[in-house]
Amino acid sequence: MDVLHECCCGLDVHKKSITACIITPKGKEIKTFGTMTRNLIELVDWIKNSRCTHVAMESTGDYWKPIYNLLEVEDLQPLLVNAQHIKAVPGRKTDVKDAEWITRLLRHGLVQGSFVPDRDQRELREIVRYRRSIIEERAREVNRIQKVLEGGNIKLASVASNILGVSARNMLEAILQGEKDTEVLADFAQKKLKAKKDDLKLALEGRLGEHQVLMIEKQLGHIDYLDDLIKELDEEIEKRMLPFVEDLELLDSIPGVGRRIAQQIIAEVGTDMSRFPTPGHLCSWAGMTPGHDESAGKKKSAKTRKGNKKLRSALTEAAKAASRQKNTYLSAQYHRIAARRGKNRAAIAVGHTILSLVHILLTRKQAYVDLGFDYLEQRKKEIIVKQSIKKLESLGLTVTIREQTAS
Known part of the structure; x- marks a missing residue:
């Protein structure tokens, strides 16, 4: 095989150690380094002194990130490689052999680096992912409150659609203050919930123990803290998203894609679609x-x-949101596939379509134009007409087809 890189380095990265192998025309050299900052600087200096032009490493957990950052600053063209693509012969695996194997594959151009965005986008991606994890934690905490209420036979969720809405939150706060009169608690209902006062009185007749009241109080406090944290993260993300305002507007035009989903797509993929030749x-x-x-x-x-x-x-998530909208192409696609293949496969298929649209919109810099819920039927109009006539004739009916005249 041809040698594409005369001097290169392969790294086998672990939590506490890094095994590095450098192969040059003069020979092979292998060293082991620690993972502290001082050790990483020594590793980078050793690679530079050996005049390596390319470095490859496995994408092992999060351990590759500090090494990649240092190599990127030194312009050593680091490659992050999928571990599944470079598996060596089974039964002959050691750290030294792994590092040497990575180096040999890199030397002959047999490895392909994974997509790693630039530093600014990586920072944005980490913040956006953290916000999503906090939102998920908030949802879990709401479920915990629901569990405690059910334990005390408070059936608030059976009447109110949101147990942390304005009305329901005021009721919970009153319960924490010691209010037990269901008539008083039901009076906190606002807007549409006022029409359900009788049901609320029945739902609030449960009994909460002291420990359950304590748990609800702490859980509500935790939710308030998470709400404040989400708000702070939203503000930080909005600042970092200022260069991508137009791109956000383009993605926001897709049914099912809201502001936060659009931000997450840009944080994960970026706005430069040239790195992906096609959708x-x-x-x-x-x-x-x-x-x-x-x-x-x-x-x-x-x-x-x-x-x-x-x-x-x-x-x-965007696909399921799109499925609930009416008279859109994505909604029609979801329900058509869900009827045959199930909801999960339909969600993946619509998600695939949404991501294809992201590539197209960001490439062409134009807003989304919906094809309409009957787009597929119009494309297959003749086939649908023939199938319908055949079914009706099989029932002994005579069918006459006539074009509808415009009124």
Whole structure:
């Protein structure tokens, strides 16, 4: 095989140690370093002194990040490689052999680096992911409050759609203050909930113990803290998103894609679509395309491959939101697939379409134009007419087709 890089380095990264192998025309050299900052600086200096032009490492957890940051600053062209793509021969695995194997693959150009965005986008991505985890934690805390209320037979969730809405929150605060009169508690109902006062009185007749009151008080305090934290993160993200205001507006025009989902898509993918030649490449990288597993002419499981879990989660959420909108192409696509293949597969398929639209909109710099809920039916109009006539004739009916005249 041809040698593409005369002097290169491979790193086998672990939590407490890094095994490095450098191969040059003069020979091979292997060293082991610690993972403290001082050790990493020594590693980078050793690589520079050896005049290496390329460095490759496995994407091991989060341990690769500080090494990558230092190598990036020194312009050593680091490559982050998927571990599944560089598996060596089974049964002959050591840290030294792994580092040497990575180096040899890199030297002959047999490894391909994973997509790693620039430093600014990586920082934005970490903040956006942290906000999402905080939002998920808030949802878990709300479920814990619901569990405590059910334990005291307070059936507030059976009447109010949101147990932390203005009305329900005022009721919970009154309960924490010791109020037990259901008539007084039901009077906190506002707007549409006023019409359900009788149901509220029945739902609030439960009994909460002292420990349950204490738990609800702490849980509400935790939710308030999380709300403040989410608000602070929103403000920071908005500042960092100022260069991408136009791109956010473009993505926000897609049904099901709200402001936060648009921010997460940009944080994960970026706005430069030139790194993905086609929408299909982007969807494949994100793990939103069916897999290919065929042998001897037999097709096996076509489940989606592993990809960007955070992006996949956001796209699935957007797909389910799009399915609840009326008279849109994405909604029609979801319900058409869900009827045949189930809701989960439909959500992935619509998420795939949304991500394809992201690539197209960011490339063309134009807003989304909906095709309409009957787009597919119009494309297959003749087929649908023939199938319908055939079914009616099988029932013994005579069918006459006539074009509808415009009134």
